[in-house]
Amino acid sequence: MKILTAAQTREADAYTIAHEPISSIDLMERAAGALVQWIEKEYGPEQPWYIFCGPGNNGGDGLAVARLLFQRAYDVQVVLVTEGQNHSPDFQQNLNRLPTEIPVTRTASPDDLPSLLSYAMVLDGLFGSGLSRPLVGLHAQAVQHINNSAATVIAIDLPSGLFADAPTPTDSAVVEADVTLSFERPKLAFLLPESGSFVGKWHVLPIGLHPDFLNKADSPYSLLTPERLKEVLKPRLKFTHKGTYGNALLVGGSYGKIGAITLAAKAALRAGVGLLTVQTPMVGYSILQVAVPEAMALSDAHEQHITAFPEEVNQYQCIGIGPGLGQAADTALALEKLFRQALPPLVLDADALNLLALDRQLLRNLPANSILTPHPKEFERLASPAKHDYHRLQLLKDFCQEHECYVVLKGYHTCIGTPTGECYFNTTGNPGMATGGTGDTLTGILAGLRAQGFSPLDTCLVGVYLHGLAGDLAAEQEGEYALIASDVTQYLGKAFQQLLQ
Numbered sequence: 272m273k274i275l276t277a278a279q280t281r282e283a284d285a286y287t288i289a290h291e292p293i294s295s296i297d298l299m300e301r302a303a304g305a306l307v308q309w310i311e312k313e314y315g316p317e318q319p320w321y322i323f324c325g326p327g328n329n330g331g332d333g334l335a336v337a338r339l340l341f342q343r344a345y346d347v348q349v350v351l352v353t354e355g356q357n358h359s360p361d362f363q364q365n366l367n368r369l370p371t372e373i374p375v376t377r378t379a380s381p382d383d384l385p386s387l388l389s390y391a392m393v394l395d396g397l398f399g400s401g402l403s404r405p406l407v408g409l410h411a412q413a414v415q416h417i418n419n420s421a422a423t424v425i426a427i428d429l430p431s432g433l434f435a436d437a438p439t440p441t442d443s444a445v446v447e448a449d450v451t452l453s454f455e456r457p458k459l460a461f462l463l464p465e466s467g468s469f470v471g472k473w474h475v476l477p478i479g480l481h482p483d484f485l486n487k488a489d490s491p492y493s494l495l496t497p498e499r500l501k502e503v504l505k506p507r508l509k510f511t512h513k514g515t516y517g518n519a520l521l522v523g524g525s526y527g528k529i530g531a532i533t534l535a536a537k538a539a540l541r542a543g544v545g546l547l548t549v550q551t552p553m554v555g556y557s558i559l560q561v562a563v564p565e566a567m568a569l570s571d572a573h574e575q576h577i578t579a580f581p582e583e584v585n586q587y588q589c590i591g592i593g594p595g596l597g598q599a600a601d602t603a604l605a606l607e608k609l610f611r612q613a614l615p616p617l618v619l620d621a622d623a624l625n626l627l628a629l630d631r632q633l634l635r636n637l638p639a640n641s642i643l644t645p646h647p648k649e650f651e652r653l654a655s656p657a658k659h660d661y662h663r664l665q666l667l668k669d670f671c672q673e674h675e676c677y678v679v680l681k682g683y684h685t686c687i688g689t690p691t692g693e694c695y696f697n698t699t700g701n702p703g704m705a706t707g708g709t710g711d712t713l714t715g716i717l718a719g720l721r722a723q724g725f726s727p728l729d730t731c732l733v734g735v736y737l738h739g740l741a742g743d744l745a746a747e748q749e750g751e752y753a754l755i756a757s758d759v760t761q762y763l764g765k766a767f768q769q770l771l772q
């Protein structure tokens with residue numbers, strides 16, 4: 272699903288109005304209807320609803336919702352924060368349509384803002400995608416007033432004060448929403464850590480924007496949806512055997528970090544690879560044989576860290592390198608030697624990435640189509656420090672294009688960058704997965720899938736989605752606090768089943 276910019280959303284509106292055709296006010300009514308349908312499902316008419324409206328169409332949506340909720344016997348009152356501003360035509364029309372029984376407060380100063388009890392509901396219709404500058408004055412004070420209350424806050428389209436697809440200056444006033452109800456497509460801001468924290472839980476409500484426009488809209492940003500993955504992940508066929516599903520090699524582990532490569536190995540097997548070989552330093556050999564009996568073990572000549580890769584690397588369909596690897600000088604040399612050969616596809620993680628970051632020549636020799644799985648700090652070591660989330664996205668696109676690689680930038684919404692400059696945001700996963708070892712399980716999953724013959728892009732999309740989904744299924748049983756990396760692997764089977772349904 273493509274993510275649109277605020278400008279593209281405006282174009283989508285205009286296209287729908289012209290080609291459906293539908294009048295602008297009716298499109299707003301449809302948006303308000305979708306909001307009310309959602310609200311009715313989630314909240315009864317018991318609590319008082321304070322509907323904050325700004326001067327534009329976001330405020331117009333708020334006014335239409337006020338009328339529709341009033342008709343459904345909800346206790347609503349409207350708070351206008353539009354002093355001295357021109358109302359948009361659709362705002363004005365909805366103000367004219369507002370039943371006279373609905374109390375309206377016209378705020379001219381902060382003293383006019385109503386006190387908000389903890390059980391009150393706030394609908395934030397101050398500003399949406401038309402925000403053109405940070406909020407100041409009475410608008411900022413209204414936002415602070417909402418944020419200082421304990422009321423439940425539902426933002427229409429996006430939290431007021433937040434830019435949909437550009438950095439919002441730190442310290443500017445932004446509504447801290449519990450829920451954001453956005454139209455047709457999520458905004459890029461929802462998916463990035465600095466802005467996403469204002470959004471709360473977000474839901475996308477379809478309002479019938481014209482499919483011709485939506486299907487043609489060009490955007491480098493997409494949201495990963497299961498529909499796209501179901502086209503890629505097919506049931507296994509009759510008469511296949513372990514040779515059909517690839518032979519993966521995992522290399523990593525060092526003294527004190529054999530667990531990391533063990534976690535990766537278990538996950539690769541659960542991802543369905545036909546055969547798995549794991550190379551560790553000598554210290555890891557017995558541990559691995561006991562912990563992962565399904566894998567074949569190779570021992571490095573060194574007791575504590577990796578100093579060489581196997582001679583015959585081309586018998587493997589993918590090599591995953593990095594979990595627990597360490598950054599010893601002779602490990603770096605081994606990697607450098609490896610990169611000089613013709614290689615099967617690579618998945619690189621953790622210290623393999625740190626070694627690349629330390630040696631720019633090594634990075635330049637990175638084989639095309641490799642998959643790299645950094646967290647933001649590792650990514651910044653590879654690329655350069657980011658000034659803000661949008662800058663990091665630009666760096667991601669540039670890096671993937673320059674090095675012809677796929678980067679899985681890990682986070683709450685993991686973002687997959689491709690050599691053609693696209694970015695796919697994942698929607699599965701939860702904060703319970705912010706715990707040691709979940710990155711190692713992801714490396715194992717990706718290496719396991721890539722060895723089975725999935726393209727690098729499909730490997731990233733399917734692997735990242737399944738990893739998060741397994742984490743979600745695990746969290747349903749274990750809760751987020753107690754979740755550990757092994758749980759993710761344990762629930763991988765159920766995640767596959769869900770996707771294959």
Ligand SMILES: NC(=O)C1=CN([C@@H]2O[C@H](COP(=O)(O)OP(=O)(O)OC[C@H]3O[C@@H](n4cnc5c(N)ncnc54)[C@H](OP(=O)(O)O)[C@@H]3O)[C@@H](O)[C@H]2O)[C@H](O)CC1
Binds near residue numbers: 455
């Ligand atoms: N397809 C859809 O998604 C639909 C969305 N709808 C809703 O419409 C809004 C967007 O409406 P728009 O009128 O374009 O924008 P806003 O309501 O966000 O605000 C515009 C007005 O606010 C003024 N403005 C902007 N920034 C500030 C600021 N920092 N301080 C004060 N005033 C500000 C702006 O004035 P300018 O001075 O910038 O010209 C405008 O007056 C979308 O979010 C949805 O909620 C439709 O209802 C249905 C289709």
Ligand SMILES: [K+]
Binds near residue numbers: 396399428429431
């Ligand atoms: K809003």
